[in-house]
Amino acid sequence: MNIKSGLVIITLLSAFFFCSFIVAASLSPLADLGSAANTFNSFGMWAAIGSILAFYIPPLTLYIFGVDSMRFVMSVFCGFGLFIHTALFVFIIAIGSIEGIISDLRGVLGICAAMFITNVVWFFVAFRSSKLDVQKSGIVAHSFTGEHN
Numbered sequence: 001m002n003i004k005s006g007l008v009i010i011t012l013l014s015a016f017f018f019c020s021f022i023v024a025a026s027l028s029p030l031a032d033l034g035s036a037a038n039t040f041n042s043f044g045m046w047a048a049i050g051s052i053l054a055f056y057i058p059p060l061t062l063y064i065f066g067v068d069s070m071r072f073v074m075s076v077f078c079g080f081g082l083f084i085h086t087a088l089f090v091f092i093i094a095i096g097s098i099e100g101i102i103s104d105l106r107g108v109l110g111i112c113a114a115m116f117i118t119n120v121v122w123f124f125v126a127f128r129s130s131k132l133d134v135q136k137s138g139i140v141a142h143s144f145t146g147e148h149n
Helices: 003-027 043-064 070-099 102-127 131-136
Strands: none
Touching (some): 003 043, 003 102
């Protein structure tokens, strides 16, 4: 699998987990905690999913059509995502502990952890180099035995 197809797959997986998180949170006791919380199948839930997809689809589409610099734009969004997922994970644990509903939030926490892991993997997929790329650039790998060409 080349870098481009791997990046498309992992980006779509990240979008899926983020949208799944919104749905799972709207089905959990978190939806009952405030007046601004999204309940399942509400306009707010669908607006949140639409907003998430609005950040995923345009850069990914441009990347698919050959604008390789979109990989760097997506990496900025992925970095923000890592921050968001970490903050959400901590927030959900805190709220769950305070409200005594932590066991009811295991699914939401699991999806949050999956989002975090997916975004970390995204960076490895996006910025790895294939052996062919290294050979084309003229970089020669040397062993650590001290031998030089």
